[in-house]
Amino acid sequence: MRLRMRAFVSALALATGIATASVSVPAFADPAPDVGNWQSVLDQARGQTVYWHAWGGEPRINDYIAWAGDQVFERYGVKVVQVKLTDTADAVTKVLSEKTAGVNDGGAVDMIWINGENFAAMKRNELLFGPWVEDTPNFDYVDVKGKPTVVNDFTVPTDGLEAPWGMAQVSFYYDTAKLDSVPKSAQGLLEWLVKNPGRFTYPQPPNYMGSTFLKQILTELVKDPKVLQQPADEVDAKAVLEPLWGYLEDLQPLLWRNGQAYPQNGAAMRTLLGDNEVDIAFSFSSGEVSSAIEAFELPDTVRSYVFDNGTLGNTNFVAIPYNASAKAGAVVLGDFLMSPEAQLRKQDPQYWGADTVLAMDKLPADMQEAFANLDLGIASLAPAERGTVLPEPHPSWMELVETEWQKHYGVVQ
Amino acid sequence: MLRFVPIITIAFMIGPVSAGLIGTLLPAFGILPALGGIEPGLDPWIALFDQPGLWQSVRLSLVNGLVASFISVAIVMLFCAAWQGTAVFRAMQRILSPILSVPHATAAFGLAFLIAPSGWIARLVAQFAGWERPPDIAIIHDPWGLAMIAGLVAKEIPFLFLMTLAALPQADTERTAQITATLGYGRIAGWFKATLPRIYPQIRLPVLAVLAYSTSVVDVAIILGPTTPAPLAVRILGWLSDPDLGLRFMASSAAILQLLVVVGAIAIWIAGERIVAVLGYGWAQNGWRFARDGGLRSGSAILAGLAAGAVILGLVILLVWSIAGFWGFPDILPRGFSLRLWMREYDAIGRHLGATLLIAIPTVMIAIALVLGCLEQETRSTHKPGRGAMWLVYLPLLVPQISFMFGLQVFFTLIGLERTLISVVVAHLVFVLPYVFLSLSDPFRALDPRYGQTALCHGASPARVFWQVRLPLLTRAVMTATAVGLAVTVGQYLPTLLIGAGRFATVTTEAVALASGGDRRMIGIYGLLQMVLPFAGFACALLIPAILFRHRRGMDAQNRG
Numbered sequence: 001m002r003l004r005m006r007a008f009v010s011a012l013a014l015a016t017g018i019a020t021a022s023v024s025v026p027a028f029a030d031p032a033p034d035v036g037n038w039q040s041v042l043d044q045a046r047g048q049t050v051y052w053h054a055w056g057g058e059p060r061i062n063d064y065i066a067w068a069g070d071q072v073f074e075r076y077g078v079k080v081v082q083v084k085l086t087d088t089a090d091a092v093t094k095v096l097s098e099k100t101a102g103v104n105d106g107g108a109v110d111m112i113w114i115n116g117e118n119f120a121a122m123k124r125n126e127l128l129f130g131p132w133v134e135d136t137p138n139f140d141y142v143d144v145k146g147k148p149t150v151v152n153d154f155t156v157p158t159d160g161l162e163a164p165w166g167m168a169q170v171s172f173y174y175d176t177a178k179l180d181s182v183p184k185s186a187q188g189l190l191e192w193l194v195k196n197p198g199r200f201t202y203p204q205p206p207n208y209m210g211s212t213f214l215k216q217i218l219t220e221l222v223k224d225p226k227v228l229q230q231p232a233d234e235v236d237a238k239a240v241l242e243p244l245w246g247y248l249e250d251l252q253p254l255l256w257r258n259g260q261a262y263p264q265n266g267a268a269m270r271t272l273l274g275d276n277e278v279d280i281a282f283s284f285s286s287g288e289v290s291s292a293i294e295a296f297e298l299p300d301t302v303r304s305y306v307f308d309n310g311t312l313g314n315t316n317f318v319a320i321p322y323n324a325s326a327k328a329g330a331v332v333l334g335d336f337l338m339s340p341e342a343q344l345r346k347q348d349p350q351y352w353g354a355d356t357v358l359a360m361d362k363l364p365a366d367m368q369e370a371f372a373n374l375d376l377g378i379a380s381l382a383p384a385e386r387g388t389v390l391p392e393p394h395p396s397w398m399e400l401v402e403t404e405w406q407k408h409y410g411v412v413q
Numbered sequence: 414m415l416r417f418v419p420i421i422t423i424a425f426m427i428g429p430v431s432a433g434l435i436g437t438l439l440p441a442f443g444i445l446p447a448l449g450g451i452e453p454g455l456d457p458w459i460a461l462f463d464q465p466g467l468w469q470s471v472r473l474s475l476v477n478g479l480v481a482s483f484i485s486v487a488i489v490m491l492f493c494a495a496w497q498g499t500a501v502f503r504a505m506q507r508i509l510s511p512i513l514s515v516p517h518a519t520a521a522f523g524l525a526f527l528i529a530p531s532g533w534i535a536r537l538v539a540q541f542a543g544w545e546r547p548p549d550i551a552i553i554h555d556p557w558g559l560a561m562i563a564g565l566v567a568k569e570i571p572f573l574f575l576m577t578l579a580a581l582p583q584a585d586t587e588r589t590a591q592i593t594a595t596l597g598y599g600r601i602a603g604w605f606k607a608t609l610p611r612i613y614p615q616i617r618l619p620v621l622a623v624l625a626y627s628t629s630v631v632d633v634a635i636i637l638g639p640t641t642p643a644p645l646a647v648r649i650l651g652w653l654s655d656p657d658l659g660l661r662f663m664a665s666s667a668a669i670l671q672l673l674v675v676v677g678a679i680a681i682w683i684a685g686e687r688i689v690a691v692l693g694y695g696w697a698q699n700g701w702r703f704a705r706d707g708g709l710r711s712g713s714a715i716l717a718g719l720a721a722g723a724v725i726l727g728l729v730i731l732l733v734w735s736i737a738g739f740w741g742f743p744d745i746l747p748r749g750f751s752l753r754l755w756m757r758e759y760d761a762i763g764r765h766l767g768a769t770l771l772i773a774i775p776t777v778m779i780a781i782a783l784v785l786g787c788l789e790q791e792t793r794s795t796h797k798p799g800r801g802a803m804w805l806v807y808l809p810l811l812v813p814q815i816s817f818m819f820g821l822q823v824f825f826t827l828i829g830l831e832r833t834l835i836s837v838v839v840a841h842l843v844f845v846l847p848y849v850f851l852s853l854s855d856p857f858r859a860l861d862p863r864y865g866q867t868a869l870c871h872g873a874s875p876a877r878v879f880w881q882v883r884l885p886l887l888t889r890a891v892m893t894a895t896a897v898g899l900a901v902t903v904g905q906y907l908p909t910l911l912i913g914a915g916r917f918a919t920v921t922t923e924a925v926a927l928a929s930g931g932d933r934r935m936i937g938i939y940g941l942l943q944m945v946l947p948f949a950g951f952a953c954a955l956l957i958p959a960i961l962f963r964h965r966r967g968m969d970a971q972n973r974g
Contacts, residue, residue, distance in 0.1 A: 001674065009774070021479075023474065049915070051915055051916075053915065055926075055929070056923075056926030056927060056929070057756075057926060057928070057929035057930030057931070058930045059930075059935065081915070082925065083910070083914070083915025084915075084918070084922065084926035084927075085910075085925055085926060086925055086928075086929040087654045087658075087929075089654035089655070089656065090654070090910065090911065092656075092658070093443050093653070093654075093818075093819065094822065094911060095818055095915065096447050096448070096658065096661075096819075097447075097822035097823045097826060097911075098822075098826055100445070100446065100823050101822075101823045101826035101827045102827075104823055108832055108914030108915070109914070116656070117656030117657065118656040120656070121657060121658045122654050125447075125448065125658060127447075132563060149883070198549040200741070204640055208653065210452065211868065250524050257549060257550075257551050258553070259637070259641075260556060260641060261555075261556075262638050262640050262641070264635060264640065265929075265931070267627050267929070267930055267931025267932075268931055270931060272531075273743050273931070274739075275529075275531035275547065276531060276545075276546055276547060276739060276741055276742040276743075276942065277530065277546075277547055277549075277742075294669065295932060296737065296738045296739040296740070296747075296749075296751070296934075297467065297685075297739075297932055297935070298739070299739055299741060300739075319876060321587040329677035337924050399657065405466045406465055406466075408591040409464055409641070410466060410641055410642060411465045411466030411641060411642050412556070413642045
């Protein structure tokens with residue numbers, strides 16, 4: 001026993017010895033770029049490598065990111081490496097662990113694809129660099145007036161801490177070879193499910209597509225949708241949520257598997273439609289549906305549509321962590337992503353098919369024409385077909401709805 | 414020099430492991446300064462116990478882990494008892510490598526598509542039953558977790574079988590079988606009464622590792638397990654990746670709870686061992702022969718075959734998926750085929766395999782060297798220094814990896830090694846060493862010491878005895894441990910991504926990222942790519958000893974199952 005202890009103690013000493021001997025933070029401080037002086041940003045950026053942490057589940061998006069990286073390298077000498085994630089939270093964890101270890105410079109993450117709750121959390125915990133966005137040259141093209149969500153992420157002001165990258169709007173999709181007509185409202189969906197029990201489901205909250213469905217229903221059923229723009233604790237939240245729970249009371253037993261099991265994310269729900277387990281599904285981008293058809297994930301008879309009273313819409317962004325190693329490089333990349341050229345390619349379903357954040361009337365004539373001439377893909381909705389874009393509720397509603405949903409429906413056994 | 418190897422091994426583990434544990438423990442009691450947690454308190458625990466369905470999640474983890482492990486062990490033991498030394502046994506040995514090399518998630522995806530209501534078997538039925546829609550019944554994600562148990566069993570059987578194979582040569586099984594047969598015992602009864610008591614202690618650690626794994630598994634549980642609520646480990650992952658950073662505190666408490674669940678499962682298992690030992694002692698002596706065990710023998714072969722068949726068929730179907738055009742219900746085959754996705758990934762494949770090997774080769778070499786050093790030191794010294802502390806090596810198997818990662822990241826960042834190859838290798842070692850240790854230690858300890866003693870008497874130095882006597886005798890076990898180690902390092906997702914900060918894009922980091930898009934074609938492609946290296950490893954583990962010792966009949970016995 002003694003010997004055992006001794007071995008243990010010497011091992012401990014050795015380990016701590018190693019630890020203390022090499023306490024040297026990899027700190028090569030990257031001075032904050034002066035975004036007002038664009039040339040100085042470009043000079044500082046040249047030669048930097050930007051590690052961009054982004055969801056990597058879609059080969060087309062990965063290809064687009066690789067293309068953007070090539071462009072930025074050719075033009076500004078900034079190298080871009082995509083770190084492919086399954087979840088944005090991994091990048092947030094990384095920054096958080098660095099802050100815990102006191103690495104306030106020379107961090108591993110230079111850019112994050114982000115929005116909504118993740119942004120709100122990083123902003124609240126002061127984990128972001130900036131403001132930098134509004135001084136970049138290409139921000140001038142952004143449609144701040146027509147698309148207020150480009151500066152208000154789930155009602156939270158972006159304050160120049162994240163650059164708008166793409167627009168998203170909920171759209172539903174179904175196989176036209178199987179259904180003749182589709183429900184176009186919350187109430188209609190319920191009535192349709194009574195006739196077709198088990199043929200619809202939504203990803204399990206707190207997955208964000210699932211929560212989005214609940215918010216969509218809530219926005220439609222609530223008497224005065226404006227109340228959702230305020231934090232939930234400033235109003236009588238119980239009364240506001242009443243209609244949602246009443247609706248779910250009727251809906252839940254009619255869901256796929258009687259609401260005993262759920263797809264875990266939007267992709268799994270899409271697979272269910274491909275497997276003919278459900279008839280209607282939804283996504284945050286109708287371009288994604290066209291992509292899925294081209295990738296043979298869905299039959300080519302699938303089409304998108306929106307609810308009559310509108311569907312939720314929001315914007316996704318790129319942000320730079322407060323301790324990034326290549327801030328100037330990341331700023332240059334962020335600016336390029338907002339350029340008309342990059343946005344045009346992004347909207348082209350041949351490459352990606354996600355909506356632009358730019359204002360057409362601010363663009364040069366040739367770019368306007370190029371956007372107008374885009375072939376959007378068979379299951380994509382043209383801007384005119386999209387109906388009203390409903391604003392996202394304040395993030396506190398999402399948290400409240402997720403918690404309550406978990407209590408009511410998260411445990412069925 | 415050799416005497417320091419156990420200490421170095423533990424030193425390699427102690428920093429990362431204790432950092433991982435501390436990084437979980439402190440937030441579990443409210444301390445995480447980066448998020449403003451400075452005061453210690455019990456709030457995270459209160460929040461945790463407030464979670465709806467928490468105890469159902471705990472029950473699912475505990476019961477499913479125990480049941481899956483028990484079924485796996487039972488099938489492997491029954492199969493070995495019934496078929497050892499036969500052609501059926503050797504056939505099973507041969508299909509082992511491909512199955513072992515299949516990543517858990519790939520096997521689970523394959524199985525899911527096989528048995529789901531819209532899956533391949535249902536599509537076969539649909540041809541005759543005339544279904545146009547799949548039936549709305551919960552075959553996967555069932556509330557009892559049966560599909561998840563099936564997935565775990567199918568994947569754990571090959572691992573336990575391999576571990577048993579490595580143990581068999583030390584138990585003198587063939588002569589035992591001859592004696593029990595002479596005494597009129599049936600094959601199974603004879604094996605269970607005379608051989609099992611000598612085999613089980615040798616595979617006990619792997620069995621406990623399987624139990625710990627099954628109790629805390631995440632990927633298989635997400636693909637096949639219940640969702641309302643999910644098993645505890647899956648919910649921890651959800652809380653840890655929630656945008657609300659405040660949930661990290663509660664997630665850390667939950668990780669401690671998960672650790673307790675694993676420890677509880679092990680305690681229950683050990684209690685079960687005791688009971689079986691007491692009952693079995695009487696049973697072994699009662700003289701019943703059970704000579705007519707033909708039914709049970711066929712049964713064990715069917716079960717083992719079913720498990721292997723499910724994984725292989727699932728894999729074949731994923732291969733079909735990887736070249737499939739649209740493939741809807743109830744079509745048995747896709748409407749068209751295309752090599753598009755393979756072509757698209759073709760360029761990157763070499764790069765990803767290269768990065769994987771860059772990490773795998775040093776990791777496995779260091780792990781094998783350290784473990785051999787520890788075991789050799791143990792053999793040479795009369796007392797066993799550090800053997801108790803060696804338990805530390807197994808700690809990483811008890812804690813869910815995801816909860817370990819935060820502390821690990823902080824640790825490597827603090828010592829300034831984050832993002833380097835060194836740190837990724839060290840992080841991999843934390844998870845590879847336990848498996849290498851448990852696949853090598855039992856065969857090494859069970860090796861007949863008289864070989865070494867004889868050589869020493871002939872005047873050979875201890876070093877020469879190791880290199881020329883012990884190591885050659887253990888070729889098969891070392892190769893197997895290398896292959897297991899290789900499979901573990903290739904499969905690491907979180908340590909590679911988080912400790913390497915995305916600087917090392919391996920086959921697995923690509924695979925897992927692309928699998929999150931949910932396209933079965935990509936899952937098929939990368940699942941198969943992930944198999945390549947482990948498969949080569951396991952194939953070598955079988956082939957190399959066979960080639961090396963083709964002219965040595967005695968070595969053949971030593972190295973054969």
